[in-house]
Amino acid sequence: MNYVRNAWYVVSWADSLAEAPTATMVLGEPIVVWRSGGELVAFEDRCVHRLAPLSRGRCEDGKLRCMYHGFLYEPRGTVVQIPGQQNIPAIAKVRTYPVTSKHGWIWVWMGDPALADEKLIPPADGFDDPAWIRGESQMDYDAEARLVNENLLDFSHISFVHAESLGAGMDYAETVPDVIAMPRGVRFERWTAGKPFSRTSFKATTDPVDVWQAYEYHVPGILLSRRAVFPPGTAAEFKLKCPDYSRAISEVTFSAQAVTPTSEFGARYFFGWAIHRDHGDEARRDRTLAALERAFLEDKVMIEAQQRILNLTPSPSVMPTVHDRGVVLFNKIVEELRNQELTEK
Ligand code: FES
Ligand SMILES: [Fe+2]
Structure with missing residues:
Protein backbone atom coordinates (compact mmCIF):
# COMPACT_ATOMS: atom_id res chain seq x y z
CA MET A 1 0.00 0.00 0.00
CA ILE A 121 -6.81 19.15 7.12
CA PRO A 122 -8.23 20.14 3.72
CA PRO A 123 -10.60 23.14 3.95
CA ALA A 124 -14.04 21.52 3.62
CA ASP A 125 -15.36 24.60 5.39
CA GLY A 126 -18.61 24.85 3.43
CA PHE A 127 -19.82 22.15 5.78
CA ASP A 128 -19.35 24.36 8.84
CA ASP A 129 -21.42 27.17 7.39
CA PRO A 130 -25.17 27.25 8.26
CA ALA A 131 -25.79 29.02 4.94
CA TRP A 132 -25.47 25.59 3.30
CA ILE A 133 -28.04 22.77 3.56
CA ARG A 134 -26.01 19.62 3.79
CA GLY A 135 -26.61 15.88 3.36
CA GLU A 136 -24.19 13.01 3.73
CA SER A 137 -23.72 9.32 3.02
CA GLN A 138 -21.03 6.68 2.54
CA MET A 139 -20.29 3.35 0.88
CA ASP A 140 -17.60 0.67 1.02
CA TYR A 141 -15.49 -0.49 -1.92
CA ASP A 142 -13.86 -3.84 -2.59
CA ALA A 143 -11.11 -2.03 -4.46
CA GLU A 144 -7.95 -0.05 -3.84
CA ALA A 145 -8.54 3.50 -2.64
CA ARG A 146 -6.09 4.54 -5.34
CA LEU A 147 -8.60 3.52 -8.02
CA VAL A 148 -11.36 5.55 -6.38
CA ASN A 149 -9.01 8.56 -6.17
CA GLU A 150 -8.23 8.19 -9.87
CA ASN A 151 -11.95 8.02 -10.70
CA LEU A 152 -12.54 11.30 -8.86
CA LEU A 153 -9.53 12.92 -10.51
CA ASP A 154 -10.89 12.36 -14.03
CA PHE A 155 -14.46 13.54 -14.53
CA SER A 156 -14.49 12.53 -18.21
CA HIS A 157 -16.00 9.24 -16.99
CA ILE A 158 -19.18 11.14 -16.04
CA SER A 159 -20.24 11.23 -19.71
CA PHE A 160 -20.21 7.42 -19.85
CA VAL A 161 -20.55 5.83 -16.41
CA HIS A 162 -23.30 8.30 -15.46
CA ALA A 163 -24.80 8.91 -18.91
CA GLU A 164 -28.27 7.89 -17.73
CA SER A 165 -28.25 8.66 -14.02
CA LEU A 166 -26.80 12.18 -14.24
CA GLY A 167 -27.71 12.80 -17.86
CA ALA A 168 -24.37 14.51 -18.26
CA GLY A 169 -24.09 14.47 -22.06
CA MET A 170 -20.66 14.67 -23.68
CA ASP A 171 -19.57 17.95 -22.04
CA TYR A 172 -17.33 16.29 -19.48
CA ALA A 173 -15.55 14.11 -22.02
CA GLU A 174 -15.14 16.87 -24.60
CA THR A 175 -14.07 19.74 -22.32
CA VAL A 176 -10.63 19.46 -20.77
CA PRO A 177 -10.44 21.39 -17.49
CA ASP A 178 -7.55 23.61 -16.42
CA VAL A 179 -5.38 21.66 -13.98
CA ILE A 180 -3.40 23.58 -11.38
CA ALA A 181 -0.87 21.97 -9.00
CA MET A 182 -1.12 22.77 -5.29
CA PRO A 183 1.40 21.81 -2.54
CA ARG A 184 -0.65 18.77 -1.46
CA GLY A 185 -3.18 18.37 -4.23
CA VAL A 186 -4.58 19.39 -7.59
CA ARG A 187 -7.17 22.00 -8.57
CA PHE A 188 -9.44 21.78 -11.61
CA GLU A 189 -11.39 24.66 -13.12
CA ARG A 190 -13.95 24.32 -15.85
CA TRP A 191 -16.46 26.55 -17.60
CA THR A 192 -19.19 25.10 -19.80
CA ALA A 193 -20.45 28.16 -21.64
CA GLY A 194 -23.64 28.88 -23.54
CA LYS A 195 -25.36 25.50 -23.21
CA PRO A 196 -28.63 24.42 -21.59
CA PHE A 197 -28.05 22.96 -18.13
CA SER A 198 -30.02 19.77 -17.94
CA ARG A 199 -29.37 16.99 -15.56
CA THR A 200 -31.95 14.45 -14.61
CA SER A 201 -31.75 15.12 -10.91
CA PHE A 202 -31.18 18.86 -11.08
CA LYS A 203 -33.27 21.78 -12.18
CA ALA A 204 -33.15 21.74 -15.96
CA THR A 205 -32.89 24.86 -18.07
CA THR A 206 -33.70 25.09 -21.75
CA ASP A 207 -32.06 28.49 -22.16
CA PRO A 208 -28.30 28.58 -22.50
CA VAL A 209 -26.34 29.33 -19.34
CA ASP A 210 -22.69 29.38 -18.26
CA VAL A 211 -21.72 26.75 -15.65
CA TRP A 212 -18.65 27.14 -13.48
CA GLN A 213 -17.15 24.21 -11.62
CA ALA A 214 -14.01 24.26 -9.51
CA TYR A 215 -12.82 21.23 -7.64
CA GLU A 216 -9.76 20.37 -5.65
CA TYR A 217 -8.33 16.99 -4.78
CA HIS A 218 -6.23 16.97 -1.63
CA VAL A 219 -3.92 14.36 -0.08
CA PRO A 220 -4.79 11.75 1.08
CA GLY A 221 -8.05 11.64 -0.99
CA ILE A 222 -10.33 14.58 -0.25
CA LEU A 223 -12.45 16.10 -3.03
CA LEU A 224 -13.84 19.61 -2.54
CA SER A 225 -16.05 20.83 -5.35
CA ARG A 226 -18.08 23.98 -5.95
CA ARG A 227 -20.44 24.67 -8.82
CA ALA A 228 -22.74 27.49 -9.86
CA VAL A 229 -24.86 28.51 -12.85
CA PHE A 230 -24.47 32.02 -14.30
CA PRO A 231 -26.12 34.08 -17.05
CA PRO A 232 -24.62 33.55 -20.53
CA GLY A 233 -21.59 35.73 -21.07
CA THR A 234 -20.27 35.35 -17.50
CA ALA A 235 -17.51 32.95 -18.54
CA ALA A 236 -16.20 35.47 -21.06
CA GLU A 237 -16.61 38.37 -18.62
CA PHE A 238 -14.43 36.58 -16.05
CA LYS A 239 -11.99 35.54 -18.79
CA LEU A 240 -12.67 31.86 -18.02
CA LYS A 241 -11.42 32.35 -14.44
CA CYS A 242 -13.18 32.10 -11.06
CA PRO A 243 -16.40 34.16 -11.08
CA ASP A 244 -18.08 36.15 -8.33
CA TYR A 245 -20.46 33.60 -6.75
CA SER A 246 -22.91 36.32 -5.70
CA ARG A 247 -23.76 36.73 -9.40
CA ALA A 248 -24.95 33.10 -9.75
CA ILE A 249 -28.54 32.61 -10.85
CA SER A 250 -28.95 29.04 -9.57
CA GLU A 251 -27.25 25.81 -8.57
CA VAL A 252 -24.78 27.18 -6.03
CA THR A 253 -23.69 23.82 -4.66
CA PHE A 254 -20.79 22.35 -2.75
CA SER A 255 -19.57 18.79 -2.36
CA ALA A 256 -16.95 17.29 -0.08
CA GLN A 257 -15.92 13.67 -0.45
CA ALA A 258 -13.28 11.53 1.22
CA VAL A 259 -11.68 8.24 0.20
CA THR A 260 -10.05 6.28 3.02
CA PRO A 261 -7.99 3.15 2.29
CA THR A 262 -9.23 0.60 4.81
CA SER A 263 -6.97 -2.20 3.55
CA GLU A 264 -4.93 -2.96 0.45
CA PHE A 265 -8.08 -3.84 -1.52
CA GLY A 266 -10.71 -1.97 0.45
CA ALA A 267 -11.81 1.65 0.75
CA ARG A 268 -14.54 3.62 2.48
CA TYR A 269 -16.03 6.49 0.48
CA PHE A 270 -17.71 9.36 2.34
CA PHE A 271 -19.68 11.87 0.28
CA GLY A 272 -21.52 14.99 1.26
CA TRP A 273 -23.43 17.47 -0.84
CA ALA A 274 -24.81 20.89 0.08
CA ILE A 275 -26.82 23.61 -1.59
CA HIS A 276 -26.77 27.25 -0.59
CA ARG A 277 -29.97 28.30 1.21
CA ASP A 278 -30.59 31.02 -1.37
CA HIS A 279 -30.81 28.39 -4.11
CA GLY A 280 -32.49 25.31 -2.63
CA ASP A 281 -34.12 23.58 0.31
CA GLU A 282 -34.03 20.30 2.26
CA ALA A 283 -36.24 18.50 -0.28
CA ARG A 284 -33.87 19.43 -3.08
CA ARG A 285 -30.92 18.26 -0.96
CA ASP A 286 -32.60 14.89 -0.35
CA ARG A 287 -33.43 14.38 -4.04
CA THR A 288 -29.89 15.20 -5.10
CA LEU A 289 -28.26 13.04 -2.47
CA ALA A 290 -30.41 10.06 -3.54
CA ALA A 291 -29.45 10.67 -7.18
CA LEU A 292 -25.76 10.94 -6.27
CA GLU A 293 -25.96 7.72 -4.28
CA ARG A 294 -27.33 5.93 -7.37
CA ALA A 295 -24.60 7.49 -9.51
CA PHE A 296 -21.82 6.58 -7.09
CA LEU A 297 -23.02 2.97 -7.11
CA GLU A 298 -22.32 3.06 -10.86
CA ASP A 299 -18.73 4.10 -10.08
CA LYS A 300 -18.47 1.28 -7.54
CA VAL A 301 -19.63 -1.34 -10.05
CA MET A 302 -17.11 -0.11 -12.65
CA ILE A 303 -14.17 0.28 -10.25
CA GLU A 304 -14.66 -3.10 -8.58
CA ALA A 305 -14.83 -4.71 -12.04
CA GLN A 306 -11.64 -2.81 -12.99
CA GLN A 307 -10.01 -4.16 -9.80
CA ARG A 308 -10.89 -7.73 -10.74
CA ILE A 309 -9.19 -7.30 -14.14
CA LEU A 310 -6.17 -5.63 -12.56
CA ASN A 311 -5.82 -8.60 -10.21
CA LEU A 312 -5.71 -10.92 -13.25
CA THR A 313 -3.02 -8.82 -14.96
CA PRO A 314 0.61 -9.76 -14.16
CA SER A 315 2.23 -6.35 -14.83
CA PRO A 316 -0.57 -3.85 -15.34
CA SER A 317 0.32 -0.77 -17.35
CA VAL A 318 -1.94 2.13 -18.30
CA MET A 319 -2.11 4.54 -21.23
CA PRO A 320 -2.91 8.03 -19.92
CA THR A 321 -4.78 10.63 -22.02
CA VAL A 322 -5.21 14.39 -21.77
CA HIS A 323 -7.91 13.74 -19.15
CA ASP A 324 -5.35 12.03 -16.91
CA ARG A 325 -3.34 15.17 -16.24
CA GLY A 326 -4.83 15.49 -12.76
CA VAL A 327 -4.43 11.78 -12.06
CA VAL A 328 -0.76 11.83 -13.05
CA LEU A 329 -0.06 15.01 -11.10
CA PHE A 330 -1.82 13.79 -7.96
CA ASN A 331 -0.11 10.39 -8.03
CA LYS A 332 3.25 12.16 -8.42
CA ILE A 333 2.54 14.33 -5.37
CA VAL A 334 1.58 11.23 -3.35
CA GLU A 335 4.73 9.42 -4.49
CA GLU A 336 6.96 12.37 -3.59
CA LEU A 337 5.39 12.78 -0.14
CA ARG A 338 5.67 9.04 0.48
CA ASN A 339 9.33 8.92 -0.60
CA GLN A 340 10.05 11.89 1.62
CA GLU A 341 8.49 10.05 4.59
CA LEU A 342 10.53 6.93 3.88
CA THR A 343 13.84 8.80 3.57
CA GLU A 344 13.19 10.87 6.70
CA LYS A 345 12.54 7.76 8.80
S1 FES B 1 -8.51 -8.22 28.73
FE1 FES B 1 -8.53 -7.74 26.65
S2 FES B 1 -8.12 -9.60 25.67
FE2 FES B 1 -8.10 -10.11 27.76
FE1 LIG C 1 -18.38 8.98 -11.03
Missing part, protein backbone atom coordinates in the same frame (compact mmCIF):
# COMPACT_ATOMS: atom_id res chain seq x y z
CA ASN A 2 1.71 3.14 -1.18
CA TYR A 3 -0.25 5.82 0.67
CA VAL A 4 0.96 8.86 2.55
CA ARG A 5 1.03 8.27 6.30
CA ASN A 6 1.60 11.83 7.46
CA ALA A 7 -1.94 12.86 6.59
CA TRP A 8 -5.38 13.13 8.16
CA TYR A 9 -7.76 10.36 7.07
CA VAL A 10 -11.53 10.59 7.45
CA VAL A 11 -12.91 7.72 9.56
CA SER A 12 -16.50 8.86 10.15
CA TRP A 13 -19.07 11.57 9.75
CA ALA A 14 -18.93 13.46 13.06
CA ASP A 15 -22.65 13.25 13.74
CA SER A 16 -22.86 9.54 12.98
CA LEU A 17 -20.10 8.60 15.45
CA ALA A 18 -21.82 6.80 18.31
CA GLU A 19 -20.99 7.51 21.95
CA ALA A 20 -19.96 3.84 22.23
CA PRO A 21 -16.50 2.73 21.01
CA THR A 22 -16.54 2.52 17.21
CA ALA A 23 -14.37 0.18 15.15
CA THR A 24 -12.78 1.45 11.99
CA MET A 25 -9.89 0.49 9.73
CA VAL A 26 -7.31 2.72 8.05
CA LEU A 27 -4.34 1.52 5.96
CA GLY A 28 -4.95 -2.00 7.23
CA GLU A 29 -4.76 -0.95 10.89
CA PRO A 30 -7.75 -1.65 13.16
CA ILE A 31 -8.60 1.49 15.12
CA VAL A 32 -11.20 2.20 17.78
CA VAL A 33 -12.51 5.73 18.24
CA TRP A 34 -14.23 6.59 21.51
CA ARG A 35 -14.94 9.57 23.75
CA SER A 36 -13.42 10.25 27.14
CA GLY A 37 -15.48 12.94 28.85
CA GLY A 38 -16.43 14.31 25.42
CA GLU A 39 -12.83 14.29 24.12
CA LEU A 40 -12.16 12.08 21.11
CA VAL A 41 -9.64 9.28 21.58
CA ALA A 42 -8.27 6.83 18.97
CA PHE A 43 -6.50 3.60 19.98
CA GLU A 44 -5.27 0.64 18.02
CA ASP A 45 -8.21 -1.73 18.28
CA ARG A 46 -6.23 -4.53 19.92
CA CYS A 47 -6.03 -5.26 23.63
CA VAL A 48 -2.49 -5.91 24.93
CA HIS A 49 -3.71 -8.98 26.81
CA ARG A 50 -4.98 -11.39 24.15
CA LEU A 51 -5.58 -8.98 21.27
CA ALA A 52 -9.36 -8.84 21.53
CA PRO A 53 -10.86 -5.75 19.85
CA LEU A 54 -11.27 -2.86 22.27
CA SER A 55 -14.17 -1.69 20.11
CA ARG A 56 -16.15 -4.44 21.85
CA GLY A 57 -15.33 -2.73 25.13
CA ARG A 58 -17.26 -0.17 27.18
CA CYS A 59 -16.58 3.34 28.41
CA GLU A 60 -16.30 3.75 32.19
CA ASP A 61 -15.81 7.26 33.62
CA GLY A 62 -13.57 8.46 30.80
CA LYS A 63 -11.72 5.13 30.50
CA LEU A 64 -12.17 2.18 28.18
CA ARG A 65 -12.58 -1.37 29.49
CA CYS A 66 -11.79 -4.41 27.35
CA MET A 67 -14.82 -6.65 27.73
CA TYR A 68 -12.91 -9.89 27.32
CA HIS A 69 -10.98 -10.09 30.63
CA GLY A 70 -11.53 -6.57 31.87
CA PHE A 71 -8.27 -4.61 31.34
CA LEU A 72 -9.02 -0.91 31.90
CA TYR A 73 -7.31 1.75 29.71
CA GLU A 74 -6.97 5.47 30.34
CA PRO A 75 -7.11 7.81 27.31
CA ARG A 76 -3.32 7.88 26.74
CA GLY A 77 -3.47 4.13 26.08
CA THR A 78 -2.02 2.89 29.37
CA VAL A 79 -3.60 -0.02 31.23
CA VAL A 80 -4.54 1.16 34.72
CA GLN A 81 -6.31 -1.94 36.01
CA ILE A 82 -5.90 -5.69 35.52
CA PRO A 83 -8.62 -7.48 37.47
CA GLY A 84 -7.06 -9.87 40.03
CA GLN A 85 -3.46 -8.62 39.54
CA GLN A 86 -1.73 -5.78 41.39
CA ASN A 87 1.32 -5.46 39.16
CA ILE A 88 0.74 -3.67 35.84
CA PRO A 89 3.71 -4.19 33.46
CA ALA A 90 5.14 -1.06 31.85
CA ILE A 91 4.47 -2.55 28.40
CA ALA A 92 0.72 -2.61 29.10
CA LYS A 93 -0.03 0.21 26.67
CA VAL A 94 -1.71 0.45 23.27
CA ARG A 95 -0.77 2.76 20.41
CA THR A 96 -2.79 5.96 20.23
CA TYR A 97 -3.48 8.11 17.16
CA PRO A 98 -4.06 11.88 16.95
CA VAL A 99 -7.79 12.35 16.27
CA THR A 100 -9.93 15.42 15.76
CA SER A 101 -13.34 16.58 14.56
CA LYS A 102 -13.53 19.21 11.82
CA HIS A 103 -15.82 20.16 8.90
CA GLY A 104 -18.34 17.50 9.95
CA TRP A 105 -15.83 14.65 9.82
CA ILE A 106 -13.69 12.71 12.32
CA TRP A 107 -10.06 12.64 11.15
CA VAL A 108 -7.25 10.34 12.30
CA TRP A 109 -3.53 11.07 11.71
CA MET A 110 -1.77 7.89 10.58
CA GLY A 111 1.85 9.08 10.63
CA ASP A 112 4.32 10.38 13.19
CA PRO A 113 2.17 11.92 15.98
CA ALA A 114 4.78 14.68 16.44
CA LEU A 115 3.98 15.91 12.91
CA ALA A 116 0.18 15.94 13.28
CA ASP A 117 -0.84 19.44 12.25
CA GLU A 118 -4.53 20.37 11.97
CA LYS A 119 -3.60 22.96 9.34
CA LEU A 120 -3.09 20.00 6.97
